[in-house]
Structures are given as structure tokens and as C-alpha cells.
Amino acid sequence: MPYSEDLRARVLRHVGSGKSKMSAHKTFGVSRSTIDRWLTLRHRTGSLKANTTYRRGPALIINDLCARCSPKHQPLPAF
Numbered sequence: 001m002p003y004s005e006d007l008r009a010r011v012l013r014h015v016g017s018g019k020s021k022m023s024a025h026k027t028f029g030v031s032r033s034t035i036d037r038w039l040t041l042r043h044r045t046g047s048l049k050a051n052t053t054y055r056r057g058p059a060l061i062i063n064d065l066c067a068r069c070s071p072k073h074q075p076l077p078a079f
Contacts, residue, residue, distance in 0.1 A: 002050035003030065008038050009048055015039070 007028065012035075014024045021032045042048055 002052070003034075005048050005050070011035060012038060012042065012048070 007030070011024050011028050011030055014027065015021055015035060021035050024030065024035055025032050038048060
């Protein structure tokens with residue numbers, strides 16, 4: 001579960017006020033690498049909103065549909 005936008009904003013305000021990332025890490029319990037990612041995210045997108053459009057694991061393939069589309073596609077073995 002991603003950190004809340006409110007926490008992200010408070011951590012970056014803390015760092016932006018001149019305090020160190022290590023101070024923010026100790027105060028809020030967030031790793032320094034996470035703080036770096038949030039700084040990069042804010043720089044690139046202007047937002048601190050978490051990315052929820054990704055999914056984990058391999059891409060899903062519908063074997064029946066894939067087999068009908070092209071004869072060179074073979075169904076994947078069931079696990």
C-alpha cells in the first residue's frame with residue numbers, strides 16, 4: 001500500500017525547509033531512497049500522487065483468443 005499524499009507532502013516540506021533527508025528519515029520513518037524517488041516524482045510530474053496503474057507479474061494472455069488470432073501462437077501451459 002503506498003504512502004499517503006499527505007505524508008509525502010509533509011516529508012518533502014521537511015526536506016525543503018532546509019533539513020536533511022536523514023532528519024526526515026528519522027522523523028517520519030521513511031527511507032532516504034523513498035524520499036529521493038518522491039523528489040524525482042515531484043520534479044517530473046509536479047505531483048506526489050502514487051502510481052496505481054501498474055500491475056505485478058507477467059502479462060495476461062487469453063489462450064483461446066490468442067490461438068484463434070494466429071496459428072503461430074500456441075497456448076501457454078497451465079501452471
